[in-house]
Amino acid sequence: MKKLIEKTKFWLNCARAYSLPITILNWLVIFIYSLLHNGSVINGILALIGISFAHLATNLTDDYLDYKILIKNEKYINSAQNCKCAYIKSGAATTTQFRNAIIICLAIAAIIGAVLFFSAGAYVAVLAICGLIVALCYQRMSICGLGDIAVIIAFGPLLFEGVYYVMTKSFSVEVLLLSLGCAFLTNSILYVHMLMDFDGDECSHKTTLCTKFKTKDNALKFLLFFYIAGFMMTGMLAYMTRNYLYFITWLTIPLIEDLYQSLKIYNQDKTNVPKIYPWHKPLDNWELIKNTPDAPFYFRFFFARNIMTYFMLLTCIAIIFGKNLTSRLFY
Numbered sequence: 001m002k003k004l005i006e007k008t009k010f011w012l013n014c015a016r017a018y019s020l021p022i023t024i025l026n027w028l029v030i031f032i033y034s035l036l037h038n039g040s041v042i043n044g045i046l047a048l049i050g051i052s053f054a055h056l057a058t059n060l061t062d063d064y065l066d067y068k069i070l071i072k073n074e075k076y077i078n079s080a081q082n083c084k085c086a087y088i089k090s091g092a093a094t095t096t097q098f099r100n101a102i103i104i105c106l107a108i109a110a111i112i113g114a115v116l117f118f119s120a121g122a123y124v125a126v127l128a129i130c131g132l133i134v135a136l137c138y139q140r141m142s143i144c145g146l147g148d149i150a151v152i153i154a155f156g157p158l159l160f161e162g163v164y165y166v167m168t169k170s171f172s173v174e175v176l177l178l179s180l181g182c183a184f185l186t187n188s189i190l191y192v193h194m195l196m197d198f199d200g201d202e203c204s205h206k207t208t209l210c211t212k213f214k215t216k217d218n219a220l221k222f223l224l225f226f227y228i229a230g231f232m233m234t235g236m237l238a239y240m241t242r243n244y245l246y247f248i249t250w251l252t253i254p255l256i257e258d259l260y261q262s263l264k265i266y267n268q269d270k271t272n273v274p275k276i277y278p279w280h281k282p283l284d285n286w287e288l289i290k291n292t293p294d295a296p297f298y299f300r301f302f303f304a305r306n307i308m309t310y311f312m313l314l315t316c317i318a319i320i321f322g323k324n325l326t327s328r329l330f331y
Contacts (some may be wrong), residue, residue, distance in 0.1 A: 011101055014063070015056040018284055022189065022305065023055045023155075024048065025312040026182055030160040031167075033178065033319050039167030043119055047163045050112030051131075057105035058135040058154075060098055062142070106132070120166040127162040134158065145207045148226075151190050156183030174241060181233030181249075182315065185308045188226040192259070192304040195219055196266060196297050216267040220260070227256050230311070245322035249314045255279060255307045262300055272296055280306065 031044045113128040134154045141150045160179030161171050194201065194210045198219060201208050210219040231250055238246035258279075265272050273296050276283070283302045289295050 012056075014060065014098070014101065015105070016059045017056065019059065019305075020052055020055065022186060022308065023052055023159075025309060026155050026159055026186060027051060027163060029178065029182055029312055029315050029319070030163045030175065032316050033175065034164050034167040036319065037164075037168050039164070040120075041167075043116060043166040044163060046112055046116055046119075047166050050109045050116070051159060051163075053105045053109040053112070054131055054135055057102050057109065058138050060102045060105065061136065062138060063098070106135075116166045121169055123165055124162075127158060127165065131158055131162070142206075142208060145209045145212050147194075148187050148191060148209050151187045152180070152183045155186045156180050174237065177233050177237040177240065178315075181230050181237060182312060184226045184230035184233065185311045188223065188230075189301070189304045189308055191223055191226060192263065193301055195223065195263060196270075196300060198267075217264075220263055220267060223260065223263070224256075227253075234315075241322075243318060243322035245318040246315070248318060249311050251314065252307055252311050255303075255310065259300065259303055259307060262303070266296060266300060270296055273299055282306065 027044075027048045031039075031048070034044060035041070110128070113124060117124040117128075131154065134150050138147060138150045138154075141147050156179040157176060160175050160182070164175045165171060191209065194208045195216065197208075198210050198216045200206075202211050209222075210216075213219040213222060231253075234246050234249050238244050262274050265274070271293075273290070274280075276299075280299070280303050283289075283299060289298050
């Protein structure tokens with residue numbers, strides 16, 4: 001049993017399970033929204049399990065295919081972040097083992113999808129196929145500079161409308177706006193990751209949305225697009241639903257400014273670790289990371305994730321309390 005637990009922990013680390021809170025938070029937003037529309041709790045929880053394994057499979061596939069590119073030239077490996085494909089580069093896992101792990105994760109997600117198909121309806125198959133295509137094509141789309149589109153689709157309309165459908169057996173325009181607002185904030189995490197990996201991607205001739213801007217400073221400026229787009233979707237949703245509490249998500253704007261300035265410094269000095277304040281936390285395993293060369297990278301990555309977390313939690317608050325509070329204040 002102990003060996004099985006250790007093996008499971010190892011593969012969860014390989015699959016970057018630390019990124020699962022991103023999936024869970026997106027799911028939580030639409031789960032709460034669906035519950036308030038008489039959604040099925042069981043189907044919602046099953047959807048979370050299936051989505052989580054699909055997410056892990058995508059992470060593993062991304063590393064597996066990235067490694068295939070990196071080993072073509074020694075300078076590709078050396079220019080990449082130390083954490084990229086770490087378990088394959090160190091020899092702790094083989095590419096064959098990675099491939100098998102991907103298959104297992106996809107199989108579990110497929111089984112959950114089959115259960116929901118019989119429980120909720122035929123549209124589950126359509127949503128599952130679309131999700132599988134995005135998961136398998138993400139890495140290829142990413143090296144063509146289309147990875148952001150894949151993430152916005154997967155964490156936006158697919159996830160939100162998918163969970164809403166299996167819980168309520170219907171679709172919604174309001175859910176679409178909600179999904180896009182959250183998806184743009186979610187994608188900002190990916191974009192921050194790509195921005196900090198700009199030099200490595202450029203060296204290995206990997207095309208990302210960031211490298212399309214030619215310089216890191218230009219790429220950094222475009223980060224603001226995702227945050228602005230997310231706030232615009234939130235504003236549209238507030239107007240459409242007359243739930244003005246959605247505007248509390250805009251309280252994250254000062255944090256975004258902090259992150260932006262921190263990334264501007266990182267573009268010039270990859271060794272810089274800013275002074276840490278309470279709003280930067282939590283920083284996972286920081287006591288172990290803070291004195292390593294990867295500390296500047298992980299600080300900014302975790303901070304970007306935390307901004308998204310605050311946005312999602314504030315959105316949940318708006319969903320739960322918004323309509324009643326708005327009606328009391330304005331009507």
